[in-house]
Amino acid sequence: MIIVENLTKDFNKQTILKGINEQIEDGERLVIIGPSGSGKSTFLRCLNLLEKPTGGKIFVDDVDITAKGVDINAVRLKMGMVFQHFNLFPHKTVLGNLTLAPVQTGLMKKPEATEVAMELLKRVGLADKAKSYPVQLSGGQKQRVAIARSLAMRPRMMLFDEPTSALDPEMVGEVLDVMRDLATEGMTMVVVTHEMHFARDVGSRILFMCDGAIAEQGTPDQVFTNPKCERLQQFLTSISF
Amino acid sequence: MGLSFLSTPPPGWEEGFLFDVYRGLIRGNGWVSLLEGLGITMQIALGAVVIGVALGFALSLMRISKSKILKGVAAVYLSVIRGTPVVLQLFIWWFVVFAATGTTRLWVAIIAFGINSAAYVCEIFRGGIMSVDKGQTEAGRSLGLSGIKTMMFVVLPQALKNALPSLGNEFIMLIKETSVVGFIALVDLMRAANLIMSGTFEPVVPLFSAGILYWIVITILTQLLTLLERRLRRSDNR
Numbered sequence: 001m002i003i004v005e006n007l008t009k010d011f012n013k014q015t016i017l018k019g020i021n022e023q024i025e026d027g028e029r030l031v032i033i034g035p036s037g038s039g040k041s042t043f044l045r046c047l048n049l050l051e052k053p054t055g056g057k058i059f060v061d062d063v064d065i066t067a068k069g070v071d072i073n074a075v076r077l078k079m080g081m082v083f084q085h086f087n088l089f090p091h092k093t094v095l096g097n098l099t100l101a102p103v104q105t106g107l108m109k110k111p112e113a114t115e116v117a118m119e120l121l122k123r124v125g126l127a128d129k130a131k132s133y134p135v136q137l138s139g140g141q142k143q144r145v146a147i148a149r150s151l152a153m154r155p156r157m158m159l160f161d162e163p164t165s166a167l168d169p170e171m172v173g174e175v176l177d178v179m180r181d182l183a184t185e186g187m188t189m190v191v192v193t194h195e196m197h198f199a200r201d202v203g204s205r206i207l208f209m210c211d212g213a214i215a216e217q218g219t220p221d222q223v224f225t226n227p228k229c230e231r232l233q234q235f236l237t238s239i240s241f
Numbered sequence: 242m243g244l245s246f247l248s249t250p251p252p253g254w255e256e257g258f259l260f261d262v263y264r265g266l267i268r269g270n271g272w273v274s275l276l277e278g279l280g281i282t283m284q285i286a287l288g289a290v291v292i293g294v295a296l297g298f299a300l301s302l303m304r305i306s307k308s309k310i311l312k313g314v315a316a317v318y319l320s321v322i323r324g325t326p327v328v329l330q331l332f333i334w335w336f337v338v339f340a341a342t343g344t345t346r347l348w349v350a351i352i353a354f355g356i357n358s359a360a361y362v363c364e365i366f367r368g369g370i371m372s373v374d375k376g377q378t379e380a381g382r383s384l385g386l387s388g389i390k391t392m393m394f395v396v397l398p399q400a401l402k403n404a405l406p407s408l409g410n411e412f413i414m415l416i417k418e419t420s421v422v423g424f425i426a427l428v429d430l431m432r433a434a435n436l437i438m439s440g441t442f443e444p445v446v447p448l449f450s451a452g453i454l455y456w457i458v459i460t461i462l463t464q465l466l467t468l469l470e471r472r473l474r475r476s477d478n479r
Contacts, residue, residue: 050379077385087380091398100394101384146380153384 001026002047002157007056009042009212016042018212019056026156029189031203031220033196035235039212040192044161047190048079077105080150084162086142088134094121094145095130098152107153120148124178140171144178157188164195196239200224208232258445265446271437275447278433279454285350285429286416292355293415294408297362304367315363322360328421330357335425346427350419358415365411369404370396402473409466413459420455430454 002024009017016039024030032040045051047058049065049072058065065075089097098117102108108116121127124144134142143163150158160179164172176198183189183202193199199206199220206223208216208231216229227233250263266272303315322330334353335346373396381391423432434451438444 048383050383073382073385073387076383079383081380081383083376083380085376087374087376089377089380089395091402101381101386104390104394105385150384 001059001061003057003059004047005057005059007043007046007058008054009039009046009051010054016212017046017053020212020214022207022214024188024190026188027186027204029183029202029204030191030207031199031205032190032192032207032209033194033199033235034207034209034215038209040209041161043209044159044190044192047159048076048081050081073105077107077153078156079159080147080153080155080157081159082143082146082150082161082163084165086134086139086146086166088142088146088149090134092133093130094126094132094134094137097134097145098149101149102152105153113152116154117148117152120151121145123181124148125174138171139167140174143167143171143175147175147178147182151182157190158182160189160191160193162192162194164193194239196224196236208235210235261441261443261446264441265437265443266450269437269440271447272450274428274433274436275430275450275454278428278430278451279458281347281422281427282416282419282429282431283458284347285354285419285422285427286412288351289354289358289415289419290412292351293358293362293411296355296359298366300359300363301366301370304363305370319360319363322357327354327357327418328424331421331425346422346425349425350422350427354415354419357418358411361411361414362408365404365407366400368407369400369402372403373399405473406466406470409462409469413462413466416459416462417455 002022004020004022004024007017007020007022008015020043032044034040042051046053047060049058053066056066060075060078063070063075065072089100092100095114095117098120099110099113102113102116103110107113118127118130121130124147126141126144126148129137129141129145134145137145147158147163163179164175167175172195176195179189179191179198180202191199191203201220203220206217206220207214208223208227208229210229210231216223216227216232223232224236227236247263247267250260250268254260254263266275300315300318303311304319306312331350331353335349339349339352377395377399378391381395382388386394419429420431422429423435426432428436430451434447437447441447
């Protein structure tokens with residue numbers, strides 16, 4: 001469970017997040033939508049401290065990760081993250097990408113890590129690419145490998161930062177399928193995305209962010225069928241889906 | 242060894258250019274001193290490159306570290322080394338720092354050029370590290386790897402690959418820069434040519450011989466570097 005208390009973030013005197021309060025329960029599939037520049041990604045990146053909050057507190061399983069001296073690496077072990085630009089390690093094979101962190105963090109020994117990695121690759125449909133290098137993969141394949149890489153750490157929660165925004169349209173589906181699969185298994189997910197169909201189908205709760213604050217939230221039905229806030233109505237009409 | 246048994250010019254070599262070749266390279270074993278000089282040149286360059294790479298790597302880590310003290314030390318180092326001529330630094334090491342220590346000229350030269358080269362290597366490494374996308378570090382850290390492990394297993398392998406061509410170039414520069422060690426009476430290739438010239442009062446043969454030797458060594462190295470670069474690039478689109 002994640003509890004966010006009055007989270008603020010400034011970049012060069014510009015306020016990106018204006019005091020966010022949120023609670024994310026285990027098993028939730030929280031989808032964050034909103035116009036660009038609304039602070040969605042910044043909020044997500046604060047959850048595993050890739051961005052350092054300016055103010056406020058974040059509790060992950062009752063540990064205040066904004067406190068001084070907290071072992072952030074231990075916290076990050078529980079949370080996988082998938083990036084817009086995949087960020088696969090280009091000097092490692094697909095298999096090497098998956099086994100690096102489990103082995104180096106001492107989570108698993110090499111043979112076990114390899115076994116887990118192969119299982120995950122099979123699951124995302126890329127077992128035959130284990131020996132390939134990232135440059136040989138398509139965008140969709142890269143993102144599936146990136147998801148498998150995060151899962152190799154056996155996280156309890158996955159953060160997705162616009163996982164399909166850098167993909168060619170015909171590759172979006174294969175990545176969303178993998179994410180749907182994860183959702184079905186009950187993985188706790190926080191997803192920043194522009195894929196409204198996905199948000200509606202998979203999200204258990206939708207957050208609409210605007211100008212660094214949460215402007216509206218609710219079930220997919222409430223948010224997409226009965227938007228109350230004017231900005232959300234504008235946002236939904238401005239995007240076609 | 243040598244051809245000093247040829248104490249008189251061979252038939253047909255008694256005058257003109259061939260005589261210059263004879264007295265410059267054969268009589269008095271000029272060719273041997275040139276090759277020995279080349280040996281010294283390469284020893285200095287190789288020794289200096291080892292020191293330069295090790296020290297330069299450490300300096301580059303200091304430069305990108307968060308500690309203000311480490312950053313400051315590295316900045317002063319770079320500023321002093323890059324802000325003064327290498328010959329001046331060589332003099333200071335030989336006549337001041339190591340003056341009373343009995344350290345050999347060769348070692349003083351290796352240290353002087355190594356410390357000089359480290360400043361440039363530092364910037365090469367720093368450039369290599371900076372050229373690795375920030376997303377790589379974020380991916381490593383988000384997987385729970387520590388900052389150091391992310392550096393070791395994610396950033397540095399890519400940074401080194403990016404830096405290799407420039408490092409090779411620095412080595413080539415270093416070989417040529419060592420030609421000033423004659424100033425502390427080390428007989429490198431340049432100095433050997435100079436000595437032959439002042440013995441025979443004939444400049445063409447020793448100078449061009451030295452030039453050709455430098456050129457051969459550096460051309461071989463350049464070719465090796467091109468090969469290496471091509472191999473690295475091939476691994477980019479396997």
